[in-house]
Amino acid sequence: MKLNSQVGGGGGGLVEWLPTLAAVSAVFTAGYVISRLPSPFTRKRCSAVGIIPARYASSRFEGKPLALILGKPMIQRTWEQAKLATDLDHVVVATDDDRIAECCRGFGAEVIMTSETCANGTERCYEAVTKLGRKFDLVVNIQGDEPLIDPEIINGVVQALKTSSDAMFSTAVTSLKPEHASDPNRVKCIVDQQGYAIYFSRGMIPYNKKTVANPDFPYLLHLGIQCYDANFLAIYPQMTPTPLQLEEDLEQLKVLENGFKMKIIKVDHDAHGVDTPSDIESIEALMRSRHLK
Secondary structure: OOOOOOOOOOEEEEEEEOOOOOOOOOOOEEEEEHHHHHOOOOOOOEEEEEEEEEEOOOOOOOOOHHHHHHHEEEEHHHHHHHOOOOOEEEEEEEOOOHHHHHHHHOOEEEEEOOOOOOOOHHHHHHHHHHHHHHHHOOOOOOOOOOOOHHHHHHHHHHHHHHOOOOEEEEEEEEEEEHHOOOOOOOOOEEEEEOOEEEEEEOOOOOOOOOOOOOOOOOOEEEEEEEEEEEHHHHHHOOOOOOOHHHHHHOHHEEEEEEHOOEEEEEEEOOOOOOOOHHHHHHHHHHHHOOOOO
């Protein structure tokens, strides 16, 4: 996949910013000191595991992971895409539901059973990592409702954290159409010139004096995939929720509010997440148009 050098660069491919040389400073965060983590300049990040959190209960779409997409369960399609990511050393499904576990084992996936009390995918990923029986340097949280996730996006967030030693977290963004800039269901992101996240919001960011979307501004849409330094993941779920996180209902803001750096990659990707049963028909139509089976 071709690399570009600017956020607003045209053409296809994945955009990755070069890391700065700034070291992680020691700051207090939720009772932890970041300097307690191994120095990012002395610990090389080599191995990565992909974890697909999956739960059966959902207010908008119960049993979503098992929904069939052109004859295959959605969780299987997500797992098959993740297995194509060459920068992952291992892929597992983390679930609290026996029906999902049985389905996944049926198509060959390794399953880690996790607690029903996990509040979100991050907590489920952390619990799964503790039960894996082997250690990895990086952990990638792969959204189970993105059955068409591009393996190169997975590779991209892994490489971003491997090469940005001052960051503890990486994620991806893509272009957002100006007409969607005020949609609260589309999370926006702004990034500095070195490719680190400045802020995430459900509102239009950046905001302007005209109070309307600028058709010429390259707004960025946050994609759900997240990659964590494994040592950072061990303390991340235990951090106290922060004011901005609670106000925007965006967990990634807890990272920024506590002074951690987050590396961002920009990709050319049409988000094809499944939120409701009606989304299945759209995904299947898209797959047929691309002659995907």
